[in-house]
Amino acid sequence: MSGPLHGIRVIEVGHMLMGPYCGMLLADLGAEVIKIEPAAGDIARSIGGLQVDGHNCYFASLNRNKRSVVLDLASADGQQALGRLAAQAHALVTNLRPSAIRKLGLTHDALRRHNERIVCVALTGFGLDSPYADQPAYDYVVQALTGIMHLTGEPGGPPVKTGYSAVDNSAGIMGALGLLAKIVEGRGGQVDIAMYDVMLSQMNYLASATLNGGEASRRCAMSAHPYIVPAQLFRTADDWLVLFITHDDFWKIFCERVGRPQWLGDERFATMHARSRNRETVIGELAELFALGTTAHWLDRLGGSGIVVSGLQTLEQALHGEQAKARDMVVDIELAQHRLSLVGNPIKVAGTTTGYAAPPRLGEHTALYTGPHET
Numbered sequence: 001m002s003g004p005l006h007g008i009r010v011i012e013v014g015h016m017l018m019g020p021y022c023g024m025l026l027a028d029l030g031a032e033v034i035k036i037e038p039a040a041g042d043i044a045r046s047i048g049g050l051q052v053d054g055h056n057c058y059f060a061s062l063n064r065n066k067r068s069v070v071l072d073l074a075s076a077d078g079q080q081a082l083g084r085l086a087a088q089a090h091a092l093v094t095n096l097r098p099s100a101i102r103k104l105g106l107t108h109d110a111l112r113r114h115n116e117r118i119v120c121v122a123l124t125g126f127g128l129d130s131p132y133a134d135q136p137a138y139d140y141v142v143q144a145l146t147g148i149m150h151l152t153g154e155p156g157g158p159p160v161k162t163g164y165s166a167v168d169n170s171a172g173i174m175g176a177l178g179l180l181a182k183i184v185e186g187r188g189g190q191v192d193i194a195m196y197d198v199m200l201s202q203m204n205y206l207a208s209a210t211l212n213g214g215e216a217s218r219r220c221a222m223s224a225h226p227y228i229v230p231a232q233l234f235r236t237a238d239d240w241l242v243l244f245i246t247h248d249d250f251w252k253i254f255c256e257r258v259g260r261p262q263w264l265g266d267e268r269f270a271t272m273h274a275r276s277r278n279r280e281t282v283i284g285e286l287a288e289l290f291a292l293g294t295t296a297h298w299l300d301r302l303g304g305s306g307i308v309v310s311g312l313q314t315l316e317q318a319l320h321g322e323q324a325k326a327r328d329m330v331v332d333i334e335l336a337q338h339r340l341s342l343v344g345n346p347i348k349v350a351g352t353t354t355g356y357a358a359p360p361r362l363g364e365h366t367a368l369y370t371g372p373h374e375t
Contacts, residue, residue, distance in 0.1 A: 002030055002352070002353075002355065003028070003029045003030020003031075003349070003352055003354065003355075004029055004030060004349055004352060005026060005029040005030040005031040006030035006031075007030075007032075008026070008030070008031040008032065008090050008091070008183065009031070009032045009034070009088060009089045009090050009091075010023060010026055010027075010031050010032070010033045010034070010089065010090060010091045010092070010093060010179070011033075011034050011036060011082075011085055011086065011089050011091070011092040011093070012033055012034065012035045012036065012066070012092075012093045012094070013036045013073070013092065013093070013094040013096065013104070013106055014035070014042070014093060014094060014095045014096075014123075015042045015043050015044060015095065015096075016042070016043060016044050016047075016095070016168075017044070017062060017139075017165055017168040017169070017172070018095045018123050018168040018169075018171050018172045018175070018195070019093055019094060019095030019123050019172070019175070020035070020042070020044065020062040020063050020172075021062050021168065021169055021172035021173075022093050022095075022121070022123065022171075022172035022173070022175040022176050022179075023035065023063075023066060023093055024062055024063060024064060024065065024066070025172070025173065025176045025345065025347070026093075026176055026179070027064070027065035027066050028064075028065055028344075028345035028347070028354055028356070029345070029347060029349070029354070030352075032067070033065065033066045033067065034066070034067045034069055034085060034089075034365070034369060035063065035066045035067060035068050035069065035360065036069050036070075036071050036073065036082070036085075037068055037069070037070055037071075037362060037363070038070070038071075038072065038073075039070055039072065041070075041362040042059065042063070044056070044058055044059040044062060044063070045059045045362065047059070052335060052338050052339075052340045053335040053336055053337050053338050053340070054361075055335065055340060055358065055359055057340075059359060060340060060342060060358070060359045061342055061343070063359040063360070064333065064342060064356055064357060064358065064359050065355070065356065065357050065359075066359065066360055067360055067364070067365035067368070067369065068360035068361065068362055068363055068364045068365055068366070069085075069363065069365055069366045069369050069370060070362065070363035070366050071366075071370070073104045073105075073106075074103075074104065079105060081370045082105065082111075083111070083113075083114045084114075084370070085369060085370070086111045086114040086115050086118055087114040087115050088115075089115065089118055090117075090118065090119065090183055091118060091119040091120070091121065091179050091182075091183065092106060092111065092118060092119070092120045092121065093121045093123065093175060093179065094106045094120075094121070094122060094123065095122075095123040095124065096124075097124065097125075097134055097136075098122070098124055098127075098128045098129075098133045098134055099134050101122055101124070101128070106120065106122070107120055107122070107128075107190060108120040108188060108189055108190040109190070112188065115188065116188050117186075117187065117188040118188045119179055119182040119183055119188055119189060119191060120188075120189075120190050120191065121175050121178055121179045121191040121193065122190070122191065122192055122193065123171055123172065123175045123193050123195075124137070124192075124193070124194055124195070125137020125138075125141070125142060125194065125195050125196060126194050126195070126196050127192055127194035127196070127197065128190075128192050129192075130194070132196070137195060137196070139161075139165045139166070139167040139168045139195075140161060142167045142195045142196055142199055143161050143162065143166070143167055143199070144159070145196065146196060146199040146200055146203070147203065147217055148161075148162065148166070148167075148199060149161055150217065150219075151206070151217055151218075151219060152219070153219060154219065154221060154222075155218075155219045155220070155221055166199075167195050167198070167199055168195070170195075170198050170199065170202060171193055171194075171195045171198045174193050174198050175191070175193050178191040178193055179191060206226070220232070222234070222283075224279075224283075225244070227276060228244070228245070228246060228272070228276070229272075229275040229276050229279050229282055229283065230243050230244075230245055230275070230282060230283060230286055231243070231244040231245065231246075232283070234286060234287055234290040235287070235290065235291060236290050236291065236293060236294055236295045236297075236298060237291060237292065237293055237294045237297075238294045238295060239294070239295040239311060239312065240295065240311065240312045241290055241295050241298055241299075241309065241310075241311060242308075242309065242310050242311070242312065243286075243307070243308070243309050244308040244309070245307060245308070246308070247272060248270075248271055248272060250305075250306060250307050250308075251264075251269075251272075251275075252264060253305050253306065253307060254302070254305070254307055257301050257302050257305055257307075258289060258298075258301060258302070260289070263285075268281055268282070269282055269285075295311045296311075299311060319343075327344075327348075328344055328354075329343060329344045329346070330342075330343060330344065331343075331344040331356045333356050333357065333358050335358060340358065342356070344356070
């Protein structure tokens with residue numbers, strides 16, 4: 001693989017999503033990522049039933065461009081092989097539990113005897129050292145414990161998780177950032193990334209309001225922004241519309257485009273602060289207005305104005321739309337008999353074309369990296 005990380009070698013001891021996603025981002029950018037798996041393989045190889053030419057699609061979506069090495073890290077031979085790999089690696093990424101990370105020698109303290117400059121990234125639920133450190137943590141649990149579920153959904157309804165694995169993906173990205181920060185620094189060491197911490201950090205302005213102003217977190221109907229009005233979903237005559245007006249210049253344009261110039265002189269509507277104070281009145285008027293026309297009608301009226309407005313798309317529509325095509329966000333990997341289609345890497349680097357190789361078969365590169373005698 002070529003790319004800005006060409007020449008960087010990363011060992012991945014990961015399973016499921018968080019660790020493998022971190023490793024794949026690095027591999028897409030040219031890093032040599034050696035995925036260490038037990039004899040049974042990453043559990044992701046058996047999730048879901050969809051396969052293309054024998055490649056599990058769940059696994060493929062997180063493990064392209066990598067090498068697979070089968071090692072029993074609980075054995076003396078496996079530990080010796082790990083030490084040899086660590087001696088030649090820039091970094092190691094793992095998302096096992098803290099107790100397993102320490103038991104298997106996947107920390108900088110354990111590996112520094114092989115390579116003082118190796119960067120070890122631990123992606124865990126609650127950190128390597130904390131009151132919850134060895135409690136099991138999945139995306140769902142962290143969403144439940146950091147307020148995300150409490151904030152998501154309609155007021156009065158049940159708590160709702162995000163529609164995708166927001167915690168695992170976010171922590172994987174943070175892991176890649178921490179890893180590269182230490183490599184740029186030029187010193188080895190331990191990077192400790194907790195899913196819990198990552199999601200609290202993403203509460204940023206909501207957390208600031210709670211910490212500094214005592215504001216209680218709350219849900220807003222129709223996925224509305226807590227401060228900006230209007231910024232939410234609206235029903236139209238046939239579907240949905242998303243509208244987000246951030247300042248008064250755009251509000252003026254909006255009123256003119258939709259034929260409501262009288263709102264500009266209404267003190268309840270005229271400014272951002274006024275609209276926020278009179279949220280229910282403003283939203284009620286807008287809801288009645290948007291119900292009079294189709295989504296296409298309103299997009300035509302507001303298009304080209306600079307106002308942030310859109311309809312809704314399904315994932316299927318997004319994947320097959322012109323934007324994804326223009327950004328090369330759906331990529332095809334040619335296999336022996338069929339084509340494996342995956343979402344591409346979002347990091348576009350000028351002068352570099354990202355290459356995409358098939359995910360490795362289990363143990364495909366064991367002999368290459370450890371010799372044929374290793375198992």
